Amino acid sequence: MKSHSSTLLAEVRSFRQNHPDVRYVDLIALDIPGHFYGKRYPVEMLEKVAAGSPLKLPQNAVLLGVQGGLFKIGDYCFNDGDPDANRRLVPGTLKPVNWESQPLGQMLITSDGTEAPIEFEPREVLAKVLERLQHQGIHPVVAFELEFYLFDKQLENGLPQFARDPLSGDADDQPNLHIERLSRFSDVLDDMAQTAKDQGIDITVITAEIGPGQFEINFGHCDDGLRAADWAALFCRSTRGVALKHGYRASFMAKPYLQFPGSGMHVHVSLYDAAGNNLLATHQQQPLRHAVAGCLELLPHCMPIFSPNHNAFRRLGGTVNAATRASWGFEDRDACVRIPESDPRNLRIEHRLASADANPYLVLAAILVGLEHGLEAKREPIAPLNEDRNSGTDFPVEMLDAVRAMQQQPILRDKLGAEFVEVYCENKRQDHLAFQQEIHAREYRWFL
CATH class of the missing domain: 3.30.590.10 (Glutamine synthetase/guanido kinase, catalytic domain)
Incomplete structure (x- = not known):
């Protein structure tokens, strides 16, 4: 785990050195319909996550419909308290974004490989098959x-x-x-x-x-x-x-x-x-x-x-x-x-x-x-x-x-x-x- 964190930390620091004008990084994951969701992090906070600080997003963000709304699926969404779930950074995916009007970065996040992966997260489903x-x-x-x-x-x-x-x-x-x-x-x-x-x-x-x-x-x-x-x-x-x-x-x-x-x-x-x-x-x-x-x-x-x-x-x-x-x-x-x-x-x-x-x-x-x-x-x-x-x-x-x-x-x-x-x-x-x-x-x- 320590070497994994040190690798991520080195990646973030290298990115900051090569792209000093980037202030924010979008942390993104794919939901069930195939749309990206996530959070925009200040790049200095990303360094803390890479060093081991928790990264949590609502579990039910994975369940969004095509239009972004939530559906009642079993006890999810409306009877579960909308809990957070841990995510992790995907190494090697921190890259600059050149299509926005302002300098920006993006990086993939996922629940696979965490202590409690989300069973219905698409990347986790594939990870288990592989x-x-x-x-x-x-x-x-x-x-x-x-x-x-x-x-x-x-x-x-x-x-x-x-x-x-x-x-x-x-x-x-x-x-x-x-x-x-x-x-x-x-x-x-x-x-x-x-x-x-x-x-x-x-x-x-x-x-x-x-x-x-x-x-x-x-x-x-x-x-x-x-x-x-x-x-x-x-x-x-x-x-x-x-x-x-x-x-x-x-x-x-x-x-x-x-x-x-x-x-x-x-x-x-x-x-x-x-x-x-x-x-x-x-x-x-x-x-x-x-x-x-x-x-x-x-x-x-x-x-x-x-x-x-x-x-x-x-x-x-x-x-x-x-x-x-x-x-x-x-x-x-x-x-x-x-x-x-x-x-x-x-x-x-x-x-x-x-x-x-x-x-x-x-x-x-x-x-x-x-x-x-x-x-x-x-x-x-x-x-x-x-x-x-x-x-x-x-x-x-x-x-x-x-x-x-x-x-x-x-x-x-x-x-x-x-x-x-x-x-x-x-x-x-x-x-x-x-x-x-x-x-x-x-x-x-x-x-x-």
């Missing part, structure tokens, strides 16, 4: 890919407007994959990339996607699952900030336009033993088939994680590469679980179902649980799409059905934690019901 796999001698290597849209900064009657092409000044309203779009939007994209690197995020490839103003960012393969998910979460935060600085609005919303492709979160996962051998490639790749079978078996029960809101379900069965059934295939982007072509050393699965606005900690935890279950059950998967284009199993496409499917799955309750499953499902159920408590103009047009 710890269990490590005890089994399984070491995941993970890479996220995130799609997002750029819009004009100003909304019109609450609706998003196409981003303006900096070269012509016209709306970038044509769906295409042209490389020239990277050049035309290079100022904002380059700033996003550099800002991500300044945050310690290993970004690699940037692609112009099919939707107008849509782009994809790839992250490097990482042998620390928590760090890989940290990168995805932090990239969303920094990208929104940088976009506003350049006069745009960046969004990871799953389906902002019905007529154009949605935005997904693709996750590449390979599994290695302590000696660095790829477990999926052994025994004529039989473990790969077992892992795929486990993912597909649990996928219909994980839909509230992969599609965490009403809009995310709109993306399924969309115009491009968005599956409508649990399926798999080799080099097939229509599949939920794709096996990219690779050598045995880099053999992996690419899980393509989650929406870009899903919680990266929970998405990765759900995928790893599917892989773990498959390796344990040792079942054969259904036929790949390469052999049968109709292969696949149904999954829920409406939130309340999805919540019921998740709540009743014993494997998820065991491997993700029964308390987490109950809290998460109730959070999603109440968020969905709250979303429906508004009459939209279309209802009046149709039924008045």
